[in-house]
Amino acid sequence: MRVLLAGYNVDAEVIAEAVSRGLDPDRLTPEILSAAYARISRNPAPVDELRAQARAEVAKARASNEQIVFGLGHASVAEHAVFNFDLMGVSRLAIEAIEAFRLCSYTEKSQRYIRLDDDLVMPEELRALGLEERFRELTAYQHRSYDLLYERLREHVFEKHAALAAEKANRRTLEGWAKEDARYATSLAVEGQLGLTANARTLEHAIRRLAGHPLAEVRAVGAELARLARAVAPSLIRYTEPTAAANARSPELCRLATELLGPDEGQTLPGAAGSVQLVAAPKGGDQTVAAALLHGASSAPWDSCEEQVRALGAADLRAIFDAALAPLGPHDAPPRAFELVALRFDLVISASCFAQLKRHRMATLLCQPYDPNLGFTIPPAISEVGMAGELEGVAQASARLHDAIAERSRAAAPYALTQAHRRRVLVELSARELYHLARLRLDRHAQWEIRGIAERMVGLARQVLPETLALACGKDAFAETRARRFASP
Numbered sequence: 247m248r249v250l251l252a253g254y255n256v257d258a259e260v261i262a263e264a265v266s267r268g269l270d271p272d273r274l275t276p277e278i279l280s281a282a283y284a285r286i287s288r289n290p291a292p293v294d295e296l297r298a299q300a301r302a303e304v305a306k307a308r309a310s311n312e313q314i315v316f317g318l319g320h321a322s323v324a325e326h327a328v329f330n331f332d333l334m335g336v337s338r339l340a341i342e343a344i345e346a347f348r349l350c351s352y353t354e355k356s357q358r359y360i361r362l363d364d365d366l367v368m369p370e371e372l373r374a375l376g377l378e379e380r381f382r383e384l385t386a387y388q389h390r391s392y393d394l395l396y397e398r399l400r401e402h403v404f405e406k407h408a409a410l411a412a413e414k415a416n417r418r419t420l421e422g423w424a425k426e427d428a429r430y431a432t433s434l435a436v437e438g439q440l441g442l443t444a445n446a447r448t449l450e451h452a453i454r455r456l457a458g459h460p461l462a463e464v465r466a467v468g469a470e471l472a473r474l475a476r477a478v479a480p481s482l483i484r485y486t487e488p489t490a491a492a493n494a495r496s497p498e499l500c501r502l503a504t505e506l507l508g509p510d511e512g513q514t515l516p517g518a519a520g521s522v523q524l525v526a527a528p529k530g531g532d533q534t535v536a537a538a539l540l541h542g543a544s545s546a547p548w549d550s551c552e553e554q555v556r557a558l559g560a561a562d563l564r565a566i567f568d569a570a571l572a573p574l575g576p577h578d579a580p581p582r583a584f585e586l587v588a589l590r591f592d593l594v595i596s597a598s599c600f601a602q603l604k605r606h607r608m609a610t611l612l613c614q615p616y617d618p619n620l621g622f623t624i625p626p627a628i629s630e631v632g633m634a635g636e637l638e639g640v641a642q643a644s645a646r647l648h649d650a651i652a653e654r655s656r657a658a659a660p661y662a663l664t665q666a667h668r669r670r671v672l673v674e675l676s677a678r679e680l681y682h683l684a685r686l687r688l689d690r691h692a693q694w695e696i697r698g699i700a701e702r703m704v705g706l707a708r709q710v711l712p713e714t715l716a717l718a719c720g721k722d723a724f725a726e727t728r729a730r731r732f733a734s735p
C-alpha cells in the first residue's frame with residue numbers, strides 16, 4: 247500500500263512569493279490534480295506518475311481537462327481542484343445568495359461575537375432609483391438603534407448575570423448575548439465577510455447562478471469569482487454565463503399564484519415567536535426506518551422487511567430502535583436508514599434566524615422574499631429592558647422604505663429591512679438531518695430564536711416519529727436523554 251499527500255490548499259500570498267522567486271505559475275495550478283486524476287480511469291500508470299506527467303505538460307493537462315470535463319461530460323473530475331476565496335464588504339442580503347450552494351464551505355463573520363460598525367453596502371439599484379439619501383438616513387437610524395440597544399442590553403445582561411460578570415473570562419460571552427439581540431435592528435445591507443471554499447465544479451455552477459441573480463451586488467461577486475478562478479484554472483471554469491435555471495418567482499408563476507391564491511395580503515404574526523408548522527410527514531415513518539434498519543442488517547428484500555415490521559407490536563419495534571440507537575454518542579449521526587423519512591415544515595422566521603438556518607446544507611430550503619407584512623421578531627430581552635418601542639420604530643421606518651423601493655425594484659427592497667423582519671420558509675429534511683439540527687441548535691450555546699424554532703420542529707416531528715427521534719436533542723442534553731431512554735426495563 248502507498249498513500250501520498252498529493253496536494254493541499256496553499257495561501258495565495260505564499261504562491262505569489264514562490265512565483266516571485268521564479269517558480270512557473272503554471273506548475274501551481276490546481277488543474278494538474280484534476281487532469282492527473284481524470285486519467286486514472288483509462289491509464290494504468292500509478293497515480294503519482296500521472297501527476298508527474300500532468301505537471302510536466304500543463305498545456306496538455308488543460309486540454310485533457312477540457313475534453314474530459316466538458317467534452318465527455320465527466321464533470322466530477324473538476325471536483326479535485328479546490329479554491330479558497332476571501333469575500334469582504336458584502337451585504338448580509340448578498341451573503342444569503344452566496345451561501346446558497348450545498349457543496350461549498352463557508353465561514354462567516356459572526357454578528358453574535360463581533361460588534362458591528364456602520365459599514366454598509368450602497369446598493370446600485372437604490373442609486374439608480376435616486377433613493378441613496380433616504381437609504382443613508384434609514385441605515386443611520388438602524389445603526390443608532392443597534393448602538394442604543396447594545397448599550398442597554400449589555401447593562402441588563404451584566405446586572406442579570408452579576409455572578410458571571412464578576413469573572414473577566416465571562417465578559418465576552420455576556421457581551422455576545424447583548425450583541426446577538428441588538429443586531430435585530432441592523433440592516434440587511436450591513437457588511438459582512440466570509441471565507442468560501444469550493445471545488446471547480448460547484449464553483450462554476452455557483453458563478454452561473456450568481457450571474458443570473460437579480461441583485462447587481464450578487465452578480466458582481468459572481469463575476470469576481472469567475473475572473474479570479476479562470477485566471478488560474480482556465481480549463482475548469484469555462485461556462486460562466488447566467489443559467490436559465492427555473493426561477494421560483496418567474497412572472498408567469500407569480501401570475502398563476504395570484505390567480506389561484508388571490509392577492510398577497512400577508513399575515514402579521516406579532517412578537518418573538520415566529521411560526522412552525524409541520525406540513526408533511528410520512529405515515530408509519532417509524533416502521534419505514536425500522537424496516538430499513540432490518541434491511542441493512544439482513545439479506546432480505548425490502549418488501550419482506552416492511553411486511554415484518556408492519557406486523558410488530560410496540561415493544562418489538564422499540565427493540566429495533568434500541569439496537570440502532572444504543573451505540574450513538576453525542577456527536578454521532580444516526581444510521582443512514584434515518585434518511586428514508588422526510589419532514590416538511592412551513593416556518594416564519596426572522597432574517598437573523600434565517601441566516602443560521604440556511605447554513606444547514608443537507609436540507610431543502612425554499613424561501614419567499616422578506617415580507618414586512620409578516621411582522622418582525624422582537625427579542626424577549628429587548629422587551630425586558632423596555633426597548634421594544636425602539637425596535638418597532640426602526641422596523642416600521644424600514645418597512646416604509648422597503649415598500650417605496652418595492653414599487654420600482656422588488657429584488658432590492660429587502661436591503662432596507664432589518665434582521666428582525668421575517669420571511670416564510672419551506673424546509674424539508676430527513677430525520678437524520680433533523681438529529682443534526684437538534685444537536686447543534688437545541689444546545690444551550692445556540693442562539694435563542696433558532697433554538698426555539700428547532701425545539702418546535704423536533705417536538706412536532708417527534709409526535710409522528712416517536713421512536714426514530716427518541717434521541718434527537720441538543721448535544722448538552724444527550725447523556726441525560728440517552729440515559730432516560732435506556733433506563734427503563
Ligand SMILES: Cc1cc2nc3c(=O)[nH]c(=O)nc-3n(C[C@H](O)[C@H](O)[C@H](O)COP(=O)(O)OP(=O)(O)OC[C@H]3O[C@@H](n4cnc5c(N)ncnc54)[C@H](O)[C@@H]3O)c2cc1C
Nearest residue numbers: 349350351352353354355356605606607608682686691692
Ligand atoms: C453555536 C453556533 C455558532 C456558530 N457560529 C458560526 C460563526 O460564527 N460563523 C459561521 O460561519 N458559522 C457559524 N455557525 C454555523 C456552523 O458553522 C454550521 O455552518 C451550521 O451549524 C451548519 O452545520 P453543518 O455544516 O454541520 O450542517 P449541514 O450543512 O447541514 O451538514 C450536515 C453534515 O453533513 C456533513 N457535511 C455537509 N457538507 C459538508 C462538506 N462540504 N464537507 C464535509 N462534510 C460536510 C457534515 O457532517 C455536516 O455536519 C455556528 C453554529 C452554531 C450552532
